[in-house]
Amino acid sequence: MGGYGDVKLLNDDGSRLDGRAIDEMRPVEIRAGVLPVADGSAYVKHGLNEAIVAVYGPMEAHPRRIQLQDQAVLDVRYNMAPFSTSDRIRPGFNRRSREISKVTAEALSSVVLVERYPRSKIRVEIEILSAEAGTRCVGITAAAVALADAGIPMRDLLVGVAAGKVEDTVVLDLDKAEDNYGQADLPMGIMPATGEIAFMQMDGDLSMDELNTAVEYCFKGAADIYELQKAALKDRYNGGDSQ
Amino acid sequence: MSNLEVGAEQRLVIPGESIGDCTGKNLGSGVASANNGTIATRLGYLKENNGTIHVVPINAAYMPRSGDLIVGIVEAVQNNLWFLDVNGPFNALLPMSLAPWKVEFGDARNHMDVGEAVLARVQEVDECHNLVCTMKGVGLRKIAEGHIASVSIQHLPMVKDILGDLKIASDCRIIVGDNGRVWVDGDGEGIRLAVNTLNSISKTGHIDGAKALIEATIVGGVA
Numbered sequence: 001m002g003g004y005g006d007v008k009l010l011n012d013d014g015s016r017l018d019g020r021a022i023d024e025m026r027p028v029e030i031r032a033g034v035l036p037v038a039d040g041s042a043y044v045k046h047g048l049n050e051a052i053v054a055v056y057g058p059m060e061a062h063p064r065r066i067q068l069q070d071q072a073v074l075d076v077r078y079n080m081a082p083f084s085t086s087d088r089i090r091p092g093f094n095r096r097s098r099e100i101s102k103v104t105a106e107a108l109s110s111v112v113l114v115e116r117y118p119r120s121k122i123r124v125e126i127e128i129l130s131a132e133a134g135t136r137c138v139g140i141t142a143a144a145v146a147l148a149d150a151g152i153p154m155r156d157l158l159v160g161v162a163a164g165k166v167e168d169t170v171v172l173d174l175d176k177a178e179d180n181y182g183q184a185d186l187p188m189g190i191m192p193a194t195g196e197i198a199f200m201q202m203d204g205d206l207s208m209d210e211l212n213t214a215v216e217y218c219f220k221g222a223a224d225i226y227e228l229q230k231a232a233l234k235d236r237y238n239g240g241d242s243q
Numbered sequence: 244m245s246n247l248e249v250g251a252e253q254r255l256v257i258p259g260e261s262i263g264d265c266t267g268k269n270l271g272s273g274v275a276s277a278n279n280g281t282i283a284t285r286l287g288y289l290k291e292n293n294g295t296i297h298v299v300p301i302n303a304a305y306m307p308r309s310g311d312l313i314v315g316i317v318e319a320v321q322n323n324l325w326f327l328d329v330n331g332p333f334n335a336l337l338p339m340s341l342a343p344w345k346v347e348f349g350d351a352r353n354h355m356d357v358g359e360a361v362l363a364r365v366q367e368v369d370e371c372h373n374l375v376c377t378m379k380g381v382g383l384r385k386i387a388e389g390h391i392a393s394v395s396i397q398h399l400p401m402v403k404d405i406l407g408d409l410k411i412a413s414d415c416r417i418i419v420g421d422n423g424r425v426w427v428d429g430d431g432e433g434i435r436l437a438v439n440t441l442n443s444i445s446k447t448g449h450i451d452g453a454k455a456l457i458e459a460t461i462v463g464g465v466a
Contacts, residue, residue, distance in 0.1 A: 040302065058304055058332040060372075069371060111258075113284060118371050120332050148258050151302030153284040155277065156259030193259040194279055233257050233286055237301055237449060 007181040009166040016166075018175060025161075025173040025221050030141070030232040032149045040150025042232070044142040047175060048132035053142040054125045055150040061121035072117035076105040078139055080128040100136045101126075107140055107189040107199035113153040122152060133179035134162045137187050140199065145229050149236070156194055157229050159222040162187040163214035170210050172217040186211070188218045192226035195219070253290075253451060256283035256298060265296055273298025287397070288449065301449055305331040305396050305422045307374055311365040314391055314424035315376065317357050322349045327363065327376055330393075330422040335374040337363060343378045360386040362418065362426065389416070389428030394441045396423045398448035402441065405458055412461045413437040436461075 010016060020026070026047030035041035038054035061067040061075075078100040082089050108124065124147065126139040137160030144158040164174040165184040174185060184206045189199030206214060256262060262274065265281045273285040274296050283289065287300035307313070307329060315327030318334055323346075325337040339346040344354055355361065362383050363376040378384065394402055402419055410417050413436045415429030427437045440461055447453045 039304075060333045117332065120372070148286045149302065151285055151287075151300045151304070153273070154258035155275070155282070155284060157257065191259070193261070193282070194277070230257055230260075234255050237255055 007177075009178055009181060010169060014169075016171065016175075017177060020173075022169060022171045023217050023220060025224060026175065028225055028228055030145060030225075030228045032145050032232045032236045038146075038150070040146045040148070040152070042142045042145035042149060044138050044145070046134065046138045046141070047173075048130055049128070049135055049138045050130040051135065051138045051142045052127050052129060053139065053146040054127075055122065055143075055146040055152065056125075057122040057150075058117040058120035058152070059123070061119060066121070067119045070118050071114040072112075072120040072122055074105045074108050074112060074114065074124060075121050076101045076108065076124045076126065076143070078104055078126045078128070078136070080131055080135065084128050084131045100139070103199060103201065104136065104140055104143065107158060108143060108147065110189075110196070110198035111144065111154045111156050111158045111191060112147060113155060116153050122147070122150075133174050133176045134160075134187065136160065137162050137189075140189050141225055141229065145232055148233055156191040156196075157226060158198055159190050159192050159225045159229065160187065160199075161190065161218045161221040161225060163217045163221075165204065165206060165210060165214070170206075170213040170217065172221050184210075184214075186214045186218070188215070188222075190219060190222040192222050253288045255287070256289050257286050258282075258284055262289060262296065267294075269295040271295040271297030273300060300397055303396050305329070307331055307335070307365045307368050307372075307422070309365055309368055311421035312418075313363055313365060313376070313422040314386070314418070314420035314426055315361050315363050315422075316391075317355055317359045317361070320352045320355070320357060323351060325351060325355060327361065329365075329374065329376070330424055331374075333372040333374055335363075335365070335376045337361070337376045337378065341366065341375070341377040341379055343384065355385060360391055360426075362386055362420075386426055389426055390434050390438065392425045392427055392438045392441045393445070394419075394423055394425055395445045395448070398444045399423065401444055401448050401454055401457075404454065405440075405444075405461065408458060408461050409437055409440055413440075 029045040031043045034043045040055040043052050128135045140160030163172050163186050164182050166178045166182040184204030186202050260283050261280050275284050285298050285300045287298040313329050315329045318328045319326040323339045327335040329335045363378050366377040367375040413433035415427050415433040418426045
């Protein structure tokens with residue numbers, strides 16, 4: 001991150017290489033209840049990213065040393081499938097997946113009413129089937145839907161969305177080229193009903209004005225994704241009449 | 244709140260969704276007061292009973308309460324107690340002092356081993372989910388025959404509503420545990436009818452008009 005001066009990421013008319021406007025997201029598709037064996041599950045396709053999430057629990061937390069006497073533990077495991085990128089990924093946990101699991105658990109703790117289940121564990125398994133850029137955001141979006149589908153009490157849903165900077169222009173929802181060769185990346189977890197921010201990371205540099213613009217774009221994108229999350233959950237039980 | 248009126252279509256709510264003005268009403272389970280008004284905290288159907296608004300969740304884990312009748316399955320045995328799987332997040336303890344037999348220390352396994360099912364009652368639950376069961380009480384016993392079916396927790400009221408019809412139609416003895424396990428004993432055809440009916444309730448019980456449909460299939464004996 002920091003930019004590569006010789007990589008062109010915007011067309012002469014100001015649009016992006018894939019034809020999107022600077023505040024336009026990639027197409028998003030969300031489905032709830034895709035895994036019959038899980039207590040709750042969701043599938044999210046965001047551009048070329050695909051994630052599937054399974055939620056199990058609440059259950060007794062094991063080993064006992066991880067139990068918290070006054071609240072549940074969110075045991076999040078983010079994993080990229082070996083076939084999710086063009087270069088094969090070595091299976092298993094690595095430093096990156098550990099970091100993303102941790103920040104995702106912390107973000108989800110803001111929305112899940114963990115105090116309802118002391119000494120318990122809620123298992124959230126995030127599997128990235130296909131990765132293009134912004135997989136942690138896709139994982140968060142899918143995990144929120146899966147948790148709601150599992151009947152876990154929550155104060156709000158959570159939407160993962162990212163903005164960034166390419167060629168000194170703030171753009172919403174970076175694709176792979178923009179993520180690799182852009183100047184900044186700002187993934188956020190937004191609680192759409194309350195407008196609170198549960199998660200925010202930044203890679204690269206943004207001025208204060210650029211940061212404000214990026215946050216504004218993220219909120220706009222989150223509002224769109226929130227509608228899709230609601231529709232996915234309602235479609236599952238209403239027979240598809242909410243869209 | 245207009246769609247909480249009697250006879251209105253059920254409203255499906257998701258966590259965080261505002262449920263409108265609830266002035267003068269009590270907030271029940273699945274509903275909370277937040278900065279942005281009254282919100283639902285679970286995915287489910289909004290209901291109002293006697294001035295209390297609550298959400299009937301579509302999916303929910305069994306959370307034991309004192310006095311619940313449960314069908315438990317022995318998961319582990321120690322010298323003086325059994326651990327029961329009660330279909331909830333935590334296992335229950337069944338101490339030998341609360342068993343219906345006189346049990347010597349170290350002899351628990353000879354009375355009941357891993358995998359056996361019992362009809363028990365929740366004696367005590369604390370805020371940390373420590374759970375103690377008892378088998379001392381009328382009708383509480385080890386289950387030695389029949390079939391144990393499962394039904395989702397949120398559909399138990401419907402199961403209890405149709406229980407009389409189901410017993411007559413299937414000619415089975417049926418005991419509904421508050422933990423979502425149902426003991427059915429009778430001949431093969433009767434058990435099949437009862438289990439298929441319970442499965443139908445789990446799959447379609449949340450849909451409007453499901454109860455009438457299920458009652459009709461019980462009467463027809465073709466569930």
